[in-house]
Amino acid sequence: MEKTLVCVVGPTAVGKTALAIELALHYRTVVLSADSRQFYREMTIGTAKPSREELSMVSHYFIDSHSITDDYSAGDYERDALALLDRLFAGHDLVVLVGGSGLFVNAVCQGLDDLPKPLPGVRERLNKLHCERGLPYLQDRLKAVDPLYYDEVDIHNPQRVIRALEVYESTGYPFSHFRTQQAAERPFAILKIGLEMDRELLYGRINDRVDRMMQDGLLDEVKGLMPYREKPPLQTVGYAELFDYLDGRCTLAEAVEKIKQNTRRYAKRQLTWFRKDKSTRWFESTATEAIHTYIDSNR
Numbered sequence: 001m002e003k004t005l006v007c008v009v010g011p012t013a014v015g016k017t018a019l020a021i022e023l024a025l026h027y028r029t030v031v032l033s034a035d036s037r038q039f040y041r042e043m044t045i046g047t048a049k050p051s052r053e054e055l056s057m058v059s060h061y062f063i064d065s066h067s068i069t070d071d072y073s074a075g076d077y078e079r080d081a082l083a084l085l086d087r088l089f090a091g092h093d094l095v096v097l098v099g100g101s102g103l104f105v106n107a108v109c110q111g112l113d114d115l116p117k118p119l120p121g122v123r124e125r126l127n128k129l130h131c132e133r134g135l136p137y138l139q140d141r142l143k144a145v146d147p148l149y150y151d152e153v154d155i156h157n158p159q160r161v162i163r164a165l166e167v168y169e170s171t172g173y174p175f176s177h178f179r180t181q182q183a184a185e186r187p188f189a190i191l192k193i194g195l196e197m198d199r200e201l202l203y204g205r206i207n208d209r210v211d212r213m214m215q216d217g218l219l220d221e222v223k224g225l226m227p228y229r230e231k232p233p234l235q236t237v238g239y240a241e242l243f244d245y246l247d248g249r250c251t252l253a254e255a256v257e258k259i260k261q262n263t264r265r266y267a268k269r270q271l272t273w274f275r276k277d278k279s280t281r282w283f284e285s286t287a288t289e290a291i292h293t294y295i296d297s298n299r
Helices: 016-026 052-057 074-088 102-109 122-133 135-145 158-171 199-215 218-224 240-246 252-275 288-297
Strands: 004-009 031-033 094-098 189-196 280-284
Touching: 004 016, 004 102, 016 031, 016 052, 016 094, 016 189, 016 288, 031 074, 074 094, 074 102, 102 252, 122 135, 122 158, 135 158, 189 252, 189 288, 199 218, 199 252, 218 240, 240 252, 280 288
Parallel strands: 004 094, 004 189, 031 094, 189 280
Antiparallel strands: none
């Protein structure tokens, strides 16, 4: 039987973690996280990591694998995940990969373009500009120097915008100049399963999740991360809004409402990203038996 990587994708709060664990138990295998923020040990509550109980049910990889002080890129993840899969497939016919970070899923499934290394200090300067002048300033700059990539990228993701500007400022060529769009060959089959649900139900789950995060101590987690706030993973939903509160730019209630709003917008962008891939088969998040049938009939 051909080795198969089953990728579980979809918007935040749709139930990807629960399904990934169920599949791992059913097929007696392991789970790789492709969530670009769950790598970091210091970011737990705001990233909705699997609980200790969930982590104990099956083996997980790339959860708490790095520190927020580490610079860990999608290219690093591609290299490490492929090396790990090579070892895991020696003992498993099927492995589950789960996450809502489309770039990191793509890194494993089709590879990334061979981008030049940035010049020293460029990223730090762009991160500082982001903190001082805000994301709109960087968005405008990207639109001016690389309108082609500006029309494709999630311009609300500071990491993506900063990375594109970093390449431009290091080489003098736009990010789009280095993109080949050619998928790399992989020595395993890939099945992509997308999870979806009624939008109002999903938005309700997102709002409830944010409330639980606050009850579980998200604000204290963010306070402890203040010394690292310029790190790109912390310039994201759930953290950036609470930094604004701690800076006195809004009330706590306003920050929490902003987290909910920005998370709903993020979920919408995730769906847009994943729906571009026509190889993804979409299911309602509760359709476990149908998902089993789909996997079994395509292996």
